[in-house]
Amino acid sequence: xxxxxxxxxxxxxxxxxxxxxxxxxxxxxxxxxxxxxxxxxxxxxxxxxxxxxxxxxxxxxxxxxxxxxxxxxxxxxxxxxxxxxxxxxxxxxxxxxxxxxxxxxxxxxxxxxxxxxxxxxxxxxxxxxxxxxxxxxxxxxxxxxxxxxx
Amino acid sequence: xxxxxxxxxxxxxxxxxxxxxxxxxxxxxxxxxxxxxxxxxxxxxxxxxxxxxxxxxxxxxxxxxxxxxxxxxxxxxxxxxxxxxxxxxxxxxxxxxxxxxxxxxxxxxxxxxxxxxxxxxxxxxxxxxxxxxxxxxxxxxxxxxxxxxxxxxxxxxxxxxxxxxxxxxxxxxxxxxxxxxxxxxxxxxxxxxxxxxxxxxxxxxxxxxxxxxxxxxxxxxxxxxxxxxxxxxxxxxxxxxxxxxxxxxxxxxxxxxxxxxxxxxx
Numbered sequence: 542x543x544x545x546x547x548x549x550x551x552x553x554x555x556x557x558x559x560x561x562x563x564x565x566x567x568x569x570x571x572x573x574x575x576x577x578x579x580x581x582x583x584x585x586x587x588x589x590x591x592x593x594x595x596x597x598x599x600x601x602x603x604x605x606x607x608x609x610x611x612x613x614x615x616x617x618x619x620x621x622x623x624x625x626x627x628x629x630x631x632x633x634x635x636x637x638x639x640x641x642x643x644x645x646x647x648x649x650x651x652x653x654x655x656x657x658x659x660x661x662x663x664x665x666x667x668x669x670x671x672x673x674x675x676x677x678x679x680x681x682x683x684x685x686x687x688x689x690x691x
Numbered sequence: 692x693x694x695x696x697x698x699x700x701x702x703x704x705x706x707x708x709x710x711x712x713x714x715x716x717x718x719x720x721x722x723x724x725x726x727x728x729x730x731x732x733x734x735x736x737x738x739x740x741x742x743x744x745x746x747x748x749x750x751x752x753x754x755x756x757x758x759x760x761x762x763x764x765x766x767x768x769x770x771x772x773x774x775x776x777x778x779x780x781x782x783x784x785x786x787x788x789x790x791x792x793x794x795x796x797x798x799x800x801x802x803x804x805x806x807x808x809x810x811x812x813x814x815x816x817x818x819x820x821x822x823x824x825x826x827x828x829x830x831x832x833x834x835x836x837x838x839x840x841x842x843x844x845x846x847x848x849x850x851x852x853x854x855x856x857x858x859x860x861x862x863x864x865x866x867x868x869x870x871x872x873x874x875x876x877x878x879x880x881x882x883x884x885x886x887x888x889x890x891x892x893x894x895x896x897x898x899x900x901x902x903x904x905x906x907x908x909x910x911x912x913x914x915x916x917x918x919x920x921x922x923x924x925x926x927x928x929x930x931x932x933x934x935x936x937x938x939x940x941x942x943x944x945x946x947x948x949x950x951x952x953x954x955x956x957x
Contacts, residue, residue, distance in 0.1 A: 570944035572924060582924035583835060586942065588799035588872050592744045600740075618722075626729040633737030637744070645873045647835055672722055 557605040563598035584650035628664035763867035782823035798832040803943035851901035932956030
C-alpha cells in the first residue's frame, strides 16, 4: 500500500468518525460537544442541517463509507475514479454548507469545518492518485502474443 | 561502426520508446477527459443537493387565505380538536406526565419536531390524557436571523392566542407556515394573518392583547428559566413524570425517543 493511500485511509476513518458522532447526536437528541459556544448547535439546528429530511451528517457518513469502500476495493482506474468522484461531491457540498455557515447561520461548527478540510485534502490526494496511477495491466493473452512476435 | 543488427535494434528501441510515449500521453489525455466527466457529474449531484437543501424552508410564508394556508389551518384544527388548552398548555392539567418544549417559532428544527414526533404525541398521548404539553420561549433561529428584535413580539402573539385557549393553534400554524430563517418574513401582517386563520379566535381581543407587557414579560421569564437550566438550543424538551425527570432532549427527535422518555418517568 502506498503512502498516499495510507494517508487517505487515515483521513477517511477520521472523517467517518466525525460523521458517525454527528449522526448519533442528531438521532439521540443530545447536544454536540463544542468548544465554540453554541456554534455547533446553531448549525445543527438550522434549516440547512437536513436535505429533504435527511440529516447532512448521515449524508456525510454515507459519503465517507463510499470513499472507504473505494479505497479498499482492488486497485483499478475505476475504483480510483469513483473515489475521486465521491470526494469532489463531498468538497462541493461541504463548500456550500460552509458558505451557509458563514453567511446565513453566522456560526461555524468545528466538526463540520474539520470534515470539510478532510474532504478537501482527500480530493487533492484522489486527484494525484488518479492522474499518477499506474497504467492498466494489459490482458494476459495479448501480452503473450506481443512477446512471441518480438 | 555499428553493425546492421545493432542499427535495427536501436531503431526498434526508438520505435518502442515512441510508442510508449504516445500510449502514455493518450492515457493521460483519456484520464483528463474522464476527470472532466466526473467533475461535471459531481457538480450535477452537488447542484441537486443544494437545490433540495435550500427547499427546507419557504422563501416566504404562505399568504393568509391561500390554498396552502387553508390546508394548514384545516390540519391544525383537526389535530387539536377536542383537546383542552389553557395558555400555552395543551392537554389535561391532570395528565401525569408534563412535556415542556423550549422553542423558537422561527426555528426550522422546532418545525420538524412539531410536524413530526410532536404531532404524533398530541394525537395519541395528549389526546388520551396521559401527557400535557407546555410551550416556552427560547430565542435561537430568530436571534441569528435578520430581525432578532421580532422575537418577543412573535412569541407574545402565540401567548395572546393562549389567553383565548387557542395558543397551540397559533403555535402549530406558525410552524406549518414557517418561512426561511434567513428572511425577515415575520411581519405584523404575517402574525395577523395567522390569527385570522384560527377558527373561534376573537381577532380584536387578540390584537390588543398581543402587545401586553405581561406577555412579553412571560417571554423574558421563559428565556431566563431556559438560561438557568443551561438550555441554549431549540427544541429542548423536558419530560417530567410522577417518578422523575428525564435528561433534556435536544432536536427533532422521533416519536420513539419521546415515548421512551415518557415511559422512563411514568
